Amino acid sequence: MKKGNSILTDSFGREHNYLRISLTERCNLRCTYCMPADGIALSPKSHIMTYEEIYTIAQKFVANGVTKIRLTGGEPLVRKDVSLIMEQLASLPVELAITTNGVIVDRYIEQFKTYGIQKINVSLDSLDALKNESITRRDYFTKVYNNILLLVQEGFEVKVNCVLIKGFNDNEVIDFIELTKNNKLQIRFIEFMPFDGNKWNMEKLVSLEEILQQVHNEYDVKHFTRLNDQPNDTAKNYKIAGYEGSFAVISSVTNPFCDSCNRIRLTANGQLKNCLFSTSESDILTLLREGKSIEPIIQKAIISKKKIRSGMNTLDKFKDPNSHNNRSMIAIGG
Secondary structure (H helix, E strand, O other): OOOOOOOOEOOOOOEOOEEEEEOOOOOOOOOOOOOOOOOOOOOOHHHOOOHHHHHHHHHHHHHOOOOEEEEEOOOHHHOOOHHHHHHHHOOOOOEEEEEEOOOOHHHHHHHHHHOOOOEEEEEOOOOOHHHHHHHHOOOOHHHHHHHHHHHHHOOOEEEEEEEEEOOOOHHHHHHHHHOOOOOOEEEEEEEOOOOOOOOOOHHHEOOHHHHHHHHHHHOOHHHEEEOOOOOOOOOEEEEEOOOOOEEEEEOOOOOOOHHHOOEEEEOOOOEEEOOOOOOOOEEHHHHHHOOOOOHHHHHHHHHOOOOOHHHOOOHHHHHOHHHHOOOOHHHHOO
16 A cells, blocks of 8 residues: 555555445344344445445455454344355455354354455353343354354464453453463453443443453463454453463454544445544445445545544543444444
C-alpha cells in the first residue's frame, strides 16, 4: 500500500489493509451478548450480497491495499455458498481467515486447507456446559470444545474468543489459561461491549486490570511473560512459561487500541462500517448494483473515521446509552 496516498488512509494517517466481511446475519447460536433474546429482523434475501458481489467488492479493496480478509457473520459457515465464496476470495493476493462459533467447523477442515485458511478464531465463553448453554441458548458445548481441539491437532492457528461478563464467567479466567498448557492455541479474553439488545452496562465489564490481577494471584511473577504484540494487534499478549499456547486481552472499552487500527467492516447487506462502534454506515451495495464506482464512498467513509471509538473517547461517553445506537453484533459481523 502506498503510504498516505490510498483511499484507505484516514485523516490520522492510519492505513486500513484489513477487511472483515460478514457473509450472513444468520447463526445457529443465540449468544446473549451478540443478539437480543427475541432475535433480530433479518435483512431480506435480496438485500444480502451475492457471492459475485462479495468478490467484486473484495477485488476493489485489494486493489487499493487490503492484504487480509476475515470472513465473519452471524455464523459464516451456515451460508450455503460459503465454499464458493472461500474459493473465489482465495484467488486474490490476500491472507484469508475466518471467525466461527465452531459448531460445524469440522465439516470444512479440508476446504480450509485447500483455500489457505490457516487462522481460525472460535468463540467459546465458558468451559462449563450448562453456563455455555445459558449464554448461547443452545447445547453445543461438547461439539465446539472438541472441534477446537481438532483444529489444533490439524495444525491451524487457533484463537479462542471468550467474552468475559462479571458474575457469569469471570471466575473461569485461570481455567481458560490452563487450556494453553498442553495446547498450542491462544485464549483471548474480550471485554463486554455495548450493542443493541445485549443489556450492556459497565458493572458487567471485566477489565484488563482485573484479569491480570487474577493471573498474578495464580502464577509466580517469574513465570508470567508479556509478549511483543504484532503491528496493528488489538490484543495485549501474554504467556505462562512452559505452556504451549498463550493468552491475550482485548480491552476495547478500558484500553482502546484505536491509534493503530487498520480494520474496516463490510456487513452482509453491503454497508461499510469504519469502526465497530460507529452508528453510521456507508451503502456500498446499492452503488455497485447501480453500476457506479464504489471507491469515492469508500474513501469518504475512511476519511470520516474518528480518532477513538467513533467519538467515544472517554469512559463517561461510553457509559452514555445514547452512544450505543448501533446494530446488534450479529448484524455487524465480529
